[in-house]
Amino acid sequence: MRKIIGLTGPSNSGKTSLIERLTVLLMSYKRVVVVKHDPGDKAQLDQQGKDSFRFFQAGADVFVVSPTRMAYFAHHSPDLEQMINMAGNFDYLFIEGLRSWPVPKIAVFRDSIDQSYLPYARAVVVDKHLFSRAGVSGLPVFLNTDYQQIIEWIDNNAMRLD
Numbered sequence: 001m002r003k004i005i006g007l008t009g010p011s012n013s014g015k016t017s018l019i020e021r022l023t024v025l026l027m028s029y030k031r032v033v034v035v036k037h038d039p040g041d042k043a044q045l046d047q048q049g050k051d052s053f054r055f056f057q058a059g060a061d062v063f064v065v066s067p068t069r070m071a072y073f074a075h076h077s078p079d080l081e082q083m084i085n086m087a088g089n090f091d092y093l094f095i096e097g098l099r100s101w102p103v104p105k106i107a108v109f110r111d112s113i114d115q116s117y118l119p120y121a122r123a124v125v126v127d128k129h130l131f132s133r134a135g136v137s138g139l140p141v142f143l144n145t146d147y148q149q150i151i152e153w154i155d156n157n158a159m160r161l162d
Contacts, residue, residue, distance in 0.1 A: 003158035004084070006095040008117050009108035014144055018108055018125060019094045022154075025147055030091035035083055035098070084161065092154070103159045108144070123153055 007015045023032045052073065055062045061074040072086065080101050087093060095101060099120045107121035109130060118124070123140045131143055142150050 002084075002090055002093065002161040003154060004093040004095065004103050004161065005154050005158040006098065006101060006103045006105035006120075007108055008097065008099040008105045008120055009110075010114050010117070013108045013110045014125070014127070015096050015108045018144060018150075019096055021147055022092075022094070022151060025151065026092055031089065032092045032094065033087040033090040035093065035095045092158075104157050106150070106154075107139075110144075122157055123150075125150065 007019060009015050019034055023034070026032050052062050052064045052071075056073045056075075059075070061072070064071045064073070078086070080095075080103070084093065095103060099105060099117070104122045105120050106123045106125055107117040108125045109117075110127050113124070113126070113130060118137070118139070121139060123142065125142050125144050125146075127144055131141065140153060142153070
């Protein structure tokens, strides 16, 4: 059963660190895929002068394939269904950002709880100093180090695909 969960929260809230730690724990026995949102279009995914860069600049969508990895450069942003199809066989798909995508989400907070993320969330992950003040109106709250409890919550609440 494939499971899909989103993680949302302000910049520098700990989303990447949490996904990284969950991935390390899960990868010993599961296949994990991560979709990373780049809202500012700042990520440099290719290098000027390389063949793949030139093909992309000419207007083509480009796959770069090596013996150990693959990258896909497209002139459009795929939707959730396209990403799922491209990911192929996986056990967990973590989506960092993209809070408008229709998947259950965990809101992650480090410095303070930003209420604007809570309408999208089904659970909250916070740093220790926020745990006692986590006024999040009935949502489950986890410490950012409660990895096994977070995985259990994901197993019970993620979007499921056959």
